[in-house]
Amino acid sequence: MKTRTVEIFVGLFLLAGILSLVMLAFQVSGLANIIGRNGYEIQANFDNIGDLRIHAPVSIGGVRVGEVASIQLNPSTFKAVVTMHIDPNQNAIPTDSSASIFTEGLLGSNYISLSPGFSNTNLKNGDKIQTTHSALILENLIGQLMYKIGSGNDNSTSSNSSSSNSKPTSEITK
Amino acid sequence: MIESIASLGRWGLDGLEGLGRATVFLLRTLIRRPRFIKSFPLLIREIYSVGVLSLLIILVSGLFIGMVLGLQGYHTLEKFSATQQLGQLIALSVVRELGPVVTALLFAGRAGSALTAEIGLMKATEQLTSMEMIGVDPLWRIISPRFWAGFISMPLLMLIFSAIAIYGGYLVGVSWLGVDGGSFWSNMQAGVNFHEDVLNGVIKSIVFGGVVTWIAVFQGYDCVPTAEGISRATTKSVVYASLAVLGLDFVLTTMMLGGW
Amino acid sequence: MGYKFQMSDNLVTLRNVSFNRKDRIIFNNVELDIARGKITAVLGPSGTGKTTLLRLIGAQLKPDSGTVLFDNQNIHQLSRYDLYQLRRRIGMLFQSGALFTNLSAFENVAFPLREHTKLSENLIRDLVLLKLQAVGLRGARDLMASELSGGMSRRVALARGIALDPQLIMYDEPFTGQDPIAIGVLMKLIRTLNDALGMTSIVVSHDVQEVFAIADYVYVISNGKIIGQGSPTELQSSQAPAVVQFIKGLPDGVVPFHYPAADFKKDLLGETQR
Numbered sequence: 001m002k003t004r005t006v007e008i009f010v011g012l013f014l015l016a017g018i019l020s021l022v023m024l025a026f027q028v029s030g031l032a033n034i035i036g037r038n039g040y041e042i043q044a045n046f047d048n049i050g051d052l053r054i055h056a057p058v059s060i061g062g063v064r065v066g067e068v069a070s071i072q073l074n075p076s077t078f079k080a081v082v083t084m085h086i087d088p089n090q091n092a093i094p095t096d097s098s099a100s101i102f103t104e105g106l107l108g109s110n111y112i113s114l115s116p117g118f119s120n121t122n123l124k125n126g127d128k129i130q131t132t133h134s135a136l137i138l139e140n141l142i143g144q145l146m147y148k149i150g151s152g153n154d155n156s157t158s159s160n161s162s163s164s165n166s167k168p169t170s171e172i173t174k
Numbered sequence: 175m176i177e178s179i180a181s182l183g184r185w186g187l188d189g190l191e192g193l194g195r196a197t198v199f200l201l202r203t204l205i206r207r208p209r210f211i212k213s214f215p216l217l218i219r220e221i222y223s224v225g226v227l228s229l230l231i232i233l234v235s236g237l238f239i240g241m242v243l244g245l246q247g248y249h250t251l252e253k254f255s256a257t258q259q260l261g262q263l264i265a266l267s268v269v270r271e272l273g274p275v276v277t278a279l280l281f282a283g284r285a286g287s288a289l290t291a292e293i294g295l296m297k298a299t300e301q302l303t304s305m306e307m308i309g310v311d312p313l314w315r316i317i318s319p320r321f322w323a324g325f326i327s328m329p330l331l332m333l334i335f336s337a338i339a340i341y342g343g344y345l346v347g348v349s350w351l352g353v354d355g356g357s358f359w360s361n362m363q364a365g366v367n368f369h370e371d372v373l374n375g376v377i378k379s380i381v382f383g384g385v386v387t388w389i390a391v392f393q394g395y396d397c398v399p400t401a402e403g404i405s406r407a408t409t410k411s412v413v414y415a416s417l418a419v420l421g422l423d424f425v426l427t428t429m430m431l432g433g434w
Numbered sequence: 435m436g437y438k439f440q441m442s443d444n445l446v447t448l449r450n451v452s453f454n455r456k457d458r459i460i461f462n463n464v465e466l467d468i469a470r471g472k473i474t475a476v477l478g479p480s481g482t483g484k485t486t487l488l489r490l491i492g493a494q495l496k497p498d499s500g501t502v503l504f505d506n507q508n509i510h511q512l513s514r515y516d517l518y519q520l521r522r523r524i525g526m527l528f529q530s531g532a533l534f535t536n537l538s539a540f541e542n543v544a545f546p547l548r549e550h551t552k553l554s555e556n557l558i559r560d561l562v563l564l565k566l567q568a569v570g571l572r573g574a575r576d577l578m579a580s581e582l583s584g585g586m587s588r589r590v591a592l593a594r595g596i597a598l599d600p601q602l603i604m605y606d607e608p609f610t611g612q613d614p615i616a617i618g619v620l621m622k623l624i625r626t627l628n629d630a631l632g633m634t635s636i637v638v639s640h641d642v643q644e645v646f647a648i649a650d651y652v653y654v655i656s657n658g659k660i661i662g663q664g665s666p667t668e669l670q671s672s673q674a675p676a677v678v679q680f681i682k683g684l685p686d687g688v689v690p691f692h693y694p695a696a697d698f699k700k701d702l703l704g705e706t707q708r
Binding site for chain 2: 014025028055057
């Protein structure tokens with residue numbers, strides 16, 4: 001009967017809506033990465049996190065292994081405490097790994113890159129990464145550059161800037 | 175001078191009175207003993223005429239809006255050599271804003287006007303009155319299934335619209351302009367948050383669905399039962415619904431971005 | 435029921451009913467009785483609120499003062515639920531028929547049955563065919579409402595009106611805009627349905643000859659008042675000028691030819707405003 005056709009069309013309509021929601025959830029917003037939250041959390045203190053936001057990716061060698069879960073300020077040390085959520089299958093990150101905040105491209109958003117260390121023990125839930133490199137603030141860099149140009153090629157400052165230059169190079173190799 | 179102030183006051187009072195009547199009408203439609211067994215087939219039929227029949231325009235507009243976004247976004251992002259962010263750009267603009275708003279506007283034009291005209295015609299041909307005389311409340315039999323159908327259809331239409339639009343953007347960005355497909359999706363996934371973006375979009379479209387259908391059925395039910403009255407009510411339905419959607423969108427966006 | 439000791443002969447009673455629309459008086463202290471089992475007609479010129487009278491009886495409108503009793507219950511003091519229950523006992527034929535346009539003739543007649551009863555599909559079918567047979571349109575059951583002619587859709591609407599076997603059926607201008615054959619059919623139907631089903635009928639109309647042919651009792655209303663009442667023969671011999679004018683169709687009389695206006699001469703000379 002005609003009611004039957006109507007019912008079939010409405011059923012297909014509902015199905016299409018639900019499928020779209022599933023597509024938006026998994027394909028578009030990557031909910032799959034969040035749903036299986038049975039991984040573990042590690043922390044790291046940074047002097048300056050720059051533009052880092054919650055949900056920013058955490059990667060090792062450019063491969064996404066987790067995301068930033070929360071950002072807080074330690075009221076006594078005035079350092080930013082960043083909690084990272086690491087995927088459960090990435091359970092062999094050495095305890096002496098270091099964390100750095102980098103920028104995707106010149107104007108992109110910030111993310112955390114972990115550089116694995118050589119220890120035999122691995123990071124567990126609640127562990128803290130000791131070695132951290134703060135975000136590279138473009139304004140500070142330009143300021144230093146201007147200062148360097150203004151003061152003439154002074155040797156004492158060049159050694160200082162070369163150490164800070166090591167960060168941008170490692171970033172480009174990403 | 176006094177006369178124009180008085181007419182402004184009259185206009186304000188009329189508007190307030192209309193709003194009051196519309197609210198009473200809505201409450202009388204919603205607050206009643208549900209009769210699921212009899213209501214369900216009516217609801218299915220109305221979802222068909224309100225939702226399924228709006229699907230074509232939603233699909234076509236979604237596809238084209240996504241494709242245009244892909245094209246425009248690509249050429250803008252190219253200046254910053256950030257074309258790999260195209261997926262994120264498309265997904266965020268569609269899921270947060272364009273999906274709910276454009277769907278609601280199209281819905282007001284396609285389904286809202288049809289609802290108003292249909293109910294207005296029923297009123298003009300005394301069908302609503304004769305239903306009352308038969309002892310069946312038209313608010314339950316006619317208005318309520320149409321309202322719920324609109325309320326249910328709108329979020330579904332918005333989800334379909336968004337999915338199609340993102341696919342349209344993918345078509346232009348990746349298949350035609352040559353953005354890398356992997357970074358298209360992965361940047362999208364990194365940038366789009368399910369709770370803050372997708373669910374907020376769905377909440378918006380649920381609100382829009384309720385408001386647009388409410389306006390449409392009320393304008394039909396409240397119209398002057400003549401040919402002219404129906405045409406005026408239909409126009410009013412589309413205009414009021416569109417303005418309400420745009421205004422509410424601003425309010426909801428402000429609330430969702432936490433600026434409230 | 436409640437009328438054990440005093441079985442009223444009137445199904446519907448209006449007492450001191452007044453009704454105003456904005457500042458226009460539609461009814462002013464109208465007293466009206468509708469006798470059980472009889473066809474009562476309400477005659478009056480267009481725009482005197484005859485339809486309004488039916489809506490007052492059906493409680494779609496509330497009078498400003500006075501009472502409307504249906505079967506000794508004040509219909510305007512019923513709760514919404516009781517009112518809808520009571521309306522099952524009232525059938526109404528609207529001027530336009532008011533069939534549900536998205537349903538077929540069969541479904542239109544079945545509508546009250548489906549809404550108010552839990553009868554099986556077979557029984558509904560039998561009942562609907564019975565009602566359609568009564569109005570002579572059993573063959574047209576599958577036509578959509580829009581495919582019916584004016585006279586046919588009124589007959590289908592009549593079949594829908596009697597679907598629940600009401601005690602009272604109200605006809606709103608049943609003869610207006612119908613061809614002579616359709617009028618003849620409707621007159622026969624009103625009479626036979628009333629007598630065969632033992633219903634009480636109210637016919638509201640301005641078609642004097644047709645009404646006099648079928649009605650048992652006639653009220654003539656004009657300007658919100660009842661200006662004449664009685665059996666058709668009594669009214670035809672009435673000497674009241676307003677009644678004579680209406681029944682004979684005289685262009686001028688108590689109801690003036692001219693809409694109330696200022697003096698014509700003054701108007702032409704521009705002494706009045708506008």
